[in-house]
Amino acid sequence: MTQQREETRRASLNRGRVLAAAVALADDAGIESLSMRRLAQELGVVPMALYKHVANKEELLDGMVEAMIGEIDPPAGGADWKNTVRLRVLSARQALLRHPWARPVLESRTNKTPTVLGYMDSFAGMFLAGGFSADLTHHVMHALGSRMWGFTQELFDSPDGGTVEAVVPAEAQAAMFRQMAEQFPNIAAIATTTAHDEGSVVGTGCDDQFEFEFALDLLLDGFERLSRQGWTSNHA
Amino acid sequence: MTQQREETRRASLNRGRVLAAAVALADDAGIESLSMRRLAQELGVVPMALYKHVANKEELLDGMVEAMIGEIDPPAGGADWKNTVRLRVLSARQALLRHPWARPVLESRTNKTPTVLGYMDSFAGMFLAGGFSADLTHHVMHALGSRMWGFTQELFDSPDGGTVEAVVPAEAQAAMFRQMAEQFPNIAAIATTTAHDEGSVVGTGCDDQFEFEFALDLLLDGFERLSRQGWTSNHA
DNA sequence: AAGTTAGGTGTACGCCGTACACTTGTCAAG
């Protein structure tokens, strides 16, 4: 039967192979290099062939997101809600760090697929199981926002690899820093406390994982406090 | 002199007119409609003419962001840090709501212009002036993240206007809801507490302003607590 | 009067997503 033949014919495409290739390409070459044409080329096929397996590029991206979600650990049972949520978020973060394209793609998605909704549903479930009211759970989910996916809008994000500084001569960096300190004294004050080397004022010098966990724990602690004191909305 | 002539010659372009037209176009037709060609057409000029006033599209977007930032109220003096920050964030939010294109554009910007840095600097200044250590200010800025700009990654955001429901017959909505309740029981539980009408499970039914302020205040309260107890990093 | 230059033009290139009509290889039914 058809199914059998398809599997034996080596070169045959299918939705899974297309998605896997798309993920691989985005991982290796960056999301901006992922075009239908380039992807087809990578698969040794003509661009239009892809459309037999995904409806359009949007759906391709949806599929990629779903693949990424599949890498996030399911909620660990047993622990209290706070740790359960915490671990899940950090697991999501790991998946996201493996697939840097996922952040912009996730942000751009406007229609949630069932898989995405399922992920969000399981999140809501963790709060409800922890004794949160439905109302509080709702607000708390909003407050968590994209941190649910393990990412934050980065304040200072490096354009890419970040080996740029090596090229710029050190004295020029120092001059730039002095100029910046004049124009942006507060940022400079912050930067000097964390970055030990004067050159890397922006971009490097931030321990992203620390910042992420700092904010996450701040929120979780806030949630806990509200839940404990039996928060209810005084909102219409 | 040149300057004088330019002002008298009505049709002449300049960077300001280009940026203003770009903002107007993005406001009216959506950011996805803002192309160099379309913008040029709007200005009654050939596409390449724009490149005499902005280096490329990236710089155009940077300029638009700067224009938007210009609409944010400067920090009000006199109040305590918390209220100062709060009001400024809410002012930013107002500007952002007037220009829906600004969120995606801001997110996509990788190199911060001086104006953007200046805005961030003034934010850091509010915390420092409130007695925060440089270190805590740093982390707090990260935790605030994009909320500094008055936006959050929306959990359930409607694709557009949102008058879709009017088209879908009510009984079909109810059926969809029942199916969703089965598949995503936790989301359904949340949705029913807030949305009084069963149909609008996703997208509508959330008071975005409330959600925003809820999360903002949660964070600000957390910041206050840390600052008061003289938080210092036990981080390498 | 001559030369410089800023600002607007026209053409063209290489990308993009994808509509649509086509071939082809595989199978089930007659």
Add this chain to the structure above:
DNA sequence: CTTGACAAGTGTACGGCGTACACCTAACTT
């Protein structure tokens, strides 16, 4: 064994995009 259907891959083409580059022209400087 033929036939006809159908799924999968192809080829061509269209309208969009950002923008490089050569050009024209009107204004200002000297």
